[in-house]
Amino acid sequence: MLEKLDRERVAGFLKARGQRIVNGKGEEVLLNGWGLGNWMLCEGYMWMARDNRNFDRPRNIEDTIRDLTGTEYAGRFWRQFRENYITKDDIKRMAELGYNSLRIPFNWRLFMEDEPGEIKFREEGFTLIDRCLSWCEEYKIYAFLDLHGAPGGQTGDNIDDSRDNMPRLFMDRDYWDKGIALWRELARRYRDRWIVGGYDLLNEPIRTVRYDYPNVDHYVPKLAQFYREVTAAIREIDKDHLLSIEGHHWSTEPLIFWKKYDDNMVVHFHRYGCPPDLAAYETFTKLRNSLDVPLWLGETGENNNPWYAAMYTLAFKLDIGINVWPWKKMECLNSPYSVKQPENWDRLLNYTTGGPKPGKKEAAAMLDEYLANMKIENCRENREVTAALFRRPPVTLRGSDFDPLPGKGQSYSGLREETNFFYRHGTGMAVVPEQGHDATEDTGWARWGIYAVELGAGEFVVYTIHRPREGTMLKLSLNAQAPASLKVEQDGCLLGSVTVSPAAPPGCSPAPEFKLHAGTESLIKITAESGPLVLNALMFEG
Secondary structure (H helix, E strand, O other): OHHHHOHHHOOOOOEEEOOEEEOOOOOEOOOEEEEOOOOEOOOHHHHOOOOOOOOOOHHHHHHHHHHHHOHHHHHHHHHHHHHHHOOHHHHHHHHHHOOOEEEEEEEHHHOEOOOOOOOOEOHHHHHHHHHHHHHHHHHOOEEEEEEEEOOOOOOOOHHHOOOOOOOHHHOOHHHHHHHHHHHHHHHHHHOOOOOEEEEEOOOOOOOOOOOOOOOOHHHHHHHHHHHHHHHHHHHOOOOOOEEEEEOHHHHOOOOOOOOOOOOOEEEEEEEOOOOOOOHHHHHHHHHHHHHOOOEEEEEEEOOOHHHHHHHHHHHHHOOOEEEEEOOEEEOOOOOOEEEOOOOOHHHHHHHOOOOOOOOHHHHHHHHHHHHHHOOHHHOEEOHHHHHHHHOOOOEEEEOOOOOOOOOEOOOEOOOOOOOOOEEOOOOOOEEEEOOOOOHHHOOOOOOOOOEEEEEOOOOEEEEEEEOOOOOOEEEEEEEOOOOEEEEEEEOOEEEEEEEEOOOOOOOOOOOOEEEOOOOOEEEEEEEEEEOOEEEEEEEEEO
16 A cells, blocks of 8 residues: 555656556556645634634735735735745655645635636736746645635635635636636646646535525536536646546535546545544445546545544545645644744734734734744644654554454454444444543544543454554553453564553553564554453554
8 A cells, every 4th residue: 555655656647547546657646645725825723813704714814914014014924925834845844754745725816816807817826836836846746736715716615715605606607707717727837747636626615504604505506517617628728637526515525426527537525523434435435436436535634643543544545545734834733834823923813803903013023923933944843743644653543443444354353242332333343432531522623532442352453553663662551340361463473462450540551562573564453362451542652
């Protein structure tokens, strides 16, 4: 599997070949990388403004900065923002960490004038993309062009920079024509650039039904029509690039995929805040089989490292590439880079919710500090994020996140059928919340707790771990109510056995340690020789 993730396979145009994506040499490629969120389409939450409709999308953020600092400063700020937020050093670092692709989300207003009835292009957005593509060519990273904010808005929410939370791309013929024209121009400019992995035609079109916004589901047929027309427009110019096509409701619904829109396309879907198991993928793996198309988990993330370690190794085993969101944002632990919050930043945010207005000089000082802090050399690196994503040491796995594939009898035993435990989907294996942990907390965004697996005598579980080094230490967190024993194997080689005894504090035993051998893709098998015992977590160190 790991060879499919390698940057050495960044070579030539990507193509859909049956249910796989292949490069110019015909080698299968599993996409893995990050979205460059906030760079060419800002979102307020990445500036620490959560649930704030006055500072939630580009046009509102732009209005606030202009209001605080004046037109002249605001113009300078945005030019410098685009220069600083993503630089050559960001792309170089992605390559060093082992990623082979990225997604460039962009706002149409950087590429076109917002003048009714006119098709007039601006060079600002194209210049930014051209520069990023040159870095991607240098460091061998595929770049996907992602129309995140289409003319008029395709979603009807803050993420598409819509004016009134309505998807006016599907409501206004002028915006529709601008959307087609923009993709035609992108195809004209980039048709010969194989480093462009593909064209992501619309991000998360047509939001879900919400209590506070009108229902827009009746535009789903218009979405299918747009895909037909824009595909035809692109193919008049560009016969080569892969097309990335998303369904509605935050790219989670497959209703529009009753047919292929092109022979060289990938079905692109998103997953957030779900249990990291086979059920998260089932809808789209069935679709893959019926249409004979490849899949791409083109946006996911905003969770914690144990969730990443469970969710993404499973995607790779299912031959599904991933793109995680986003590469950097302010004060975070779950993106590779965290931007330090400027001093007195709360004063700026408080103003957007009715608080006192900072002075022009004070606001400019905050924003100047933000411009400096966003440079990658001034950010904090969260190295454990990449370790979790690729499931390579140092990383911690929850006991419940054993391999669901190849399945019962091979990657887990599933001997018992108790009904008084929480179960991992489809395994029949007893999975319980860690002692004192409330399972009801573990639904939704970034709330995925520590779960344990209970093993009776003769039961086993297998965990994939990537690239352990010689001497990597495995520590086990275990509980037992009565004496029990287990053995640990790596790729069929016995590493050792241990007896688990009840100890103080109740339910806790000292963490036994096992020394691993170097490997590429290793299978760690844990078998209860007597039991029951509870395996809370596996901690790979070194």
